[in-house]
Amino acid sequence: MAKATASSDDAFARFKSYLREQRLKSTAQRDVIVEVFLEGSGHASVEELYGRVRKRNPRIGYATVYRTMKLLTECGIADERHFRNGEARYEIAEKEHHDHLICERCGKIVEFEEDRIEALQEQAARKLGFELRGHKMELYGICADCRRKKSRG
Ligand SMILES: [Zn+2]
Numbered sequence: 001m002a003k004a005t006a007s008s009d010d011a012f013a014r015f016k017s018y019l020r021e022q023r024l025k026s027t028a029q030r031d032v033i034v035e036v037f038l039e040g041s042g043h044a045s046v047e048e049l050y051g052r053v054r055k056r057n058p059r060i061g062y063a064t065v066y067r068t069m070k071l072l073t074e075c076g077i078a079d080e081r082h083f084r085n086g087e088a089r090y091e092i093a094e095k096e097h098h099d100h101l102i103c104e105r106c107g108k109i110v111e112f113e114e115d116r117i118e119a120l121q122e123q124a125a126r127k128l129g130f131e132l133r134g135h136k137m138e139l140y141g142i143c144a145d146c147r148r149k150k151s152r153g
């Protein structure tokens, strides 16, 4: 493995012990998939991960990537997201909380966090008697690059 950070070592260790619990074998193919996932910048679909995985080991099949991402989600290393009911996209689960802006034209996903919005959501929930445990906010629009392209064309 290239340069592994402490947290990716932790993720690997957790994945291995989850495989043991599930009585599944730890395989070199699974390792490559986990490596590729942890190196990525997030929000990748199985298709995209599969593309990157194949560059390292062309013998790894789509189904193996799909199943490994399910396992990573089950053991809490990956978060599965469905933006506007699109195909599943995966990001590393233990990142800081953040929300998403999604470009409807090119599909770019931008992460952001805005303290006032976070606080207002807490307030709104409390007003209705809820103790907030979490939320997912997705904002849809046209990104800066796409807007620039449009005005030029
Ligand atoms: Zn765009």
Ligand SMILES: [Zn+2]
Pocket: 042, 043, 091, 098, 099, 100, 111
């Ligand atoms: Zn994200």
